[in-house]
Amino acid sequence: MMSGRALKILACGDVEGKLNALFNRVRSIQKKSGDFDLLLCVGNFFGTTAEAESEWAEYKSGAKKGRKGVFTGASGLQIAYLSGTETQHEPAPAYCFTSKDVTTLQSSLMASSKFKGVDILLTSQWPKGVWQYGNNLEAIDIKSCGSISVAHLAFALKPRYHFAALEGANYERLPYRNHMTLQENAQHVSRFIALANLSNSSKKKYLYAFNIMPLSSMDPVELVKQPMDVTESPYRKMTKEFQKTKLGETATEESQFFFDLSKREGKKRSSEGGRPSPHQSKQPRKPPQPTGPCWFCLASPEVEKHLVISIGTHCYIALAKGSLTPDHVLILPIGHHQSVLELPSEVIEEVEECKLALKKFYKSIGKRFVMFERNYRSQHLQLQVVPVPVQCCTIDDIKEAFIVQAEEQQMELLEIPEHSDLKQIIQPGSAYFYVELDSGEKLLHRIKKQFPLQFGREVLASESVLNIPDKANWRECKYSREDEEEFAKAFREGFQPYDFSLLE
Structure with a gap:
């Protein structure tokens, strides 16, 4: 990834072990649109085939781990990721994450006083309540969908793009602001995009192509420009309630x-x-x-x-x-x-x-x-x-x-x-x-x-x-x-x- 230019990125939903289908599709897209700098995958990647099970076995046993982390490219593009689904059990399986993982990831990024947010956040699960104040959400059970921990992470990390999957649906939420208007300095907006599974038969969107200039290279004025369809943050109220509960405060x-x-x-x-x-x-x-x-x-x-x-x-x-x-x-x-x-x-x-x-x-x-x-x-x-x-x-x-x-x-x-x-x-x-x-x-x-x-x-x-x-x-x-x-x-x-x- 070279610096000084916008990066071309392709994001994909649940691959479910169908690697040949994925790469064939990517090659086809690149023939028409030119090469992409990165292919990012979220959701269920390995699937349940016998071959995939053998590749995934070391992660299940705990020999290999991949719950969370931060990737920073030569361009300065910063990608945070949180793998698997949330569990309350300790010790957690290697393919799950706990609230402790979320706290550790958040703390590692926010330790710097210069932290403004990450360019991209990748999670398997949706953030709970992301649909609040947003555009209509169809055919999703909002009671069971999403993780509160992922919502807190998204609120804290302020990703410019947040990708998730697992729900078999494509949902491109309206951008939301990361500041309180007239009370805080303007900040960049966040865009949440959920992608469907690669093999879905309903032609739901499972690939998303976009260009992005790393946050660290952007002009501050351009970075904080607000689109006309921007909404309030879907997480602010939820996060405040969570903090009150944790502190045991009553009002x-x-x-x-x-x-x-x-x-x-x-x-x-x-x-x-x-x-x-x-x-x-x-x-x-x-x-x-x-x-x-x-x-x-x-x-x-x-x-x-x-x-x-x-x-x-x-x-x-x-x-x-x-x-x-x-x-x-x-x-x-x-x-x-x-x-x-x-x-x-x-x-x-x-x-x-x-x-x-x-x-x-x-x-x-x-x-x-x-x-x-x-x-x-x-x-x-x-x-x-x-x-x-x-x-x-x-x-x-x-x-x-x-x-x-x-x-x-x-x-x-x-x-x-x-x-x-x-x-x-x-x-x-x-x-x-x-x-x-x-x-x-x-x-x-x-x-x-x-x-x-x-x-x-x-x-x-x-x-x-x-x-x-x-x-x-x-x-x-x-x-x-x-x-x-x-x-x-x-x-x-x-x-x-x-x-x-x-x-x-």
Whole structure:
């Protein structure tokens, strides 16, 4: 491997002892595409043939070992590998690895203060939970798939490419970031690619060709560039929970953020024994404090607590005051944050949980999920979530209604990539209006001067969507306290099976 150029690499899934088939295929590819610098194989390499069994026997007996290691080429390309499948038994068979192997490999690489990550990580098993925040995963049993130890290793080593196999599937996850936006310096992204077995009959992809310049040779600015479809790390929350468990720490909610929901069905949190936050430390970081009375900080006396539906660790769901419909709700941070741009990562994660739960609930009653945020002349983040009956209009109808009304008011409403992060597009402190549909489509308007405060409601109340134009202004939608309590009670009962905040 020569330095000063990008390397051509070919990665392969489970070979299962079919070496002739592998090399014939590689020769065929090289005739068309030129020579590759490396062929990397993950998963079940030897198979179960008699010949393979004899070659593998020394590893099974322990005479030869190959559990873990690091390979650094002349080019500076660094490849970390963890062989076999995880076992809890000691002494471990030579074709398995233990948590001790993971710790040793991780420590050997991270001992240097200059460590930024590895170029490639090879494991047989998938990392547990890699699909979180990613693209859809089909035909995989996520309960049995993957290793938590591999997930911790991937989180620590920050590989630019991570290959795995064993599941008989091809899954190319969207790239994910290795830093917390606005809280840490930008780092390179990671790409996880699972490959199928060579002999699969379904034509699933078992080879992956790519070019890579070693991390050590790359321009720092180029290295940390973030693609438009980058997502949050799938491992951060899991790793925090694991660390808490290992340390035996417990965390409780601050009592100022809690109040009981009277006559609430099912198990619920208490101020002394709520679900611990995976990100909470012994001295929790307090959110910014409002400069005056806030109608939405949960600790504030101004909050109309009879409207509250569900309370999580960092967020809560409440019926909207002057709601468009009886099941129009808000997702709100418990502490004082002005917009999504200012939310810490742990709050963002719980917002996503809220959104997913509401989507499932609305779908169960034949309605679509439409969410919007107006970060303009507001001091506390309010994510407005308005359900629209499926028979009422299509997603395209709703999208068109927003775009047409924006054009009529001479506003530019742009479509942004489905997996984009607002923090990458909008600078902190900027005013904006944002829409998210349950199809994953997103619309954004950068507010420069003036903006109609009721724009989101006006679009959804219009004849082309809900056809309730008289409810466009929330101040005109007055309900009695008794009506609001009935709406809240009905919503809680229907939402309960989907409410992630209820303990199992």
